[in-house]
Amino acid sequence: MSASDQRRSIFISGGASGIGRATARYFGERGWFVGIGDVNETGMEDTLGLIPGGFKYAHKLDVRDREAWETALAAFATAAGGRIDVVVNNAGIATGGPLAGLETEEIERCLDINLKGVLFGAQAAYPYLQKTAPGSCLVNIASAAGINGGSGLSVYSATKFAVRGIAESLDAEWAPEEIKVCSICPSFIETPLLDGTGNRKSNEPVRDRVKAAGLEITPVEEVAETIWNAVHGHDLHYLVGKTARKLNFAKRWMPGKVRKQGRMSASLLGK
Template sequence: MKTVFITGAASGIGLATARRFAADGWFVGLYDINQEGVDKLLQSGEFANACGAYCNVMDRDSIQQALDHFSNQTQGRLDVLVNNAGVLTGGEFHQIDSKAHDMMISINIKGLTDVAQLAFPLLKQTPNSTLLNLCSVSSVQGIPQLAVYSASKFYVNGLTEALNVEWKPYGIRVTCVKPPIVNTAMGASLPEQIMQRMAVDLLPEQVAEAIYRAVPGSNAGYLLGLKAQMMGLVTRLCPWFIRRKMIAYVTSYN
């Protein structure tokens, strides 16, 4: 039985992803800082083959304990790691509390990095394994009022592209998905100015389906949705002054 380990699995995209893999018969590891949420899911009977526990991605010991817990249930097999845990605080850069900036850096960058590094031994010993990082369309072009979040996703994209090459000799495929605004609690927290023109485009279940389909794919990254793909095209083909006008327009800065 194939196995998948998911961080941030108690809600949103993480939970939708867990359900998608479970529907196809995978053994699912649900790991989240929300211990109560994980326990309820495991007790619900929704997952026929699953395990789960507390995992705080800001704590390397907690990550290692979660991976050890999962490995004990799967005899050391880890086919897919979905590096999903992340946070977002939007608003004017100079007005956002420094603690919120620290949290995005700690979880979206350091936490994602630590999860990938600590999971490497399990991925390496599992043939044809995959690391899939949750990225964002905001990794294509810096987004006003999402400056630090956007920058953190640039990091995720860069790490993904580097490890896609570096880990190939070990039989590990590394990729990411880049959704636009998703209809989750995180998506609902975006500043109103951005929401005026950047409407919610995707449901968590649609992102989960894209994640599932990306696992056997060949690309280092996947832009989800027409708007995201158009932004990617404009970024590749157009000079900066045009890209600047586009971003100013879609974020209501014009």
């Protein structure tokens, strides 16, 4: 069987829940061979149970470990018949609160997972995407917090601005080899992250603060559909949810107003 006849495959980090799980299910239902990586092995088993058919694979992966990326992708490529068409850098955590009050370990953990994990994933994915180009794609999951930095979001926003920047850099760097690169920028998505508090000094779930602010919570399936469109499209950045689209518009055309509103309101994650 030639390479062009083989079943296309996708590997998703952070596949045990949330966006990773929804994306795995979305691509699996459309006939793709789906691989997921996560530190949560029980969650990965639950994800695999939602994917129809037998073309699915899970591998324990801590995205902070560069060698672990090599091992996970090599194992998945073997399971998928030697090819990887798409890698989704999805694994991430939320960290919020005033910078002065954040513990060093909180800052380093967010930087290691959200930023180093994306860079390591891109490095490890490159040779596989190179082989399946044209048509191969690296998808980085950013955030509306990567469009504008809000109060209490300095560390998280730093990582998500960086994730968008990495997509832009690699889009140029890998263009000669016809590897597509893009970022996905969701606003508040219905995932387990909303049930966390954002930082260790708060006991109020993020979900409650989002609802109190009157902001919408977008179904996670909308992100999965956007990733599908990105893999089959040609844009660089994709926005998901009304909040992300409104923020992107305002940041471009009314930056002064966005800055003023940011100074007047407390961050949802940092309060």
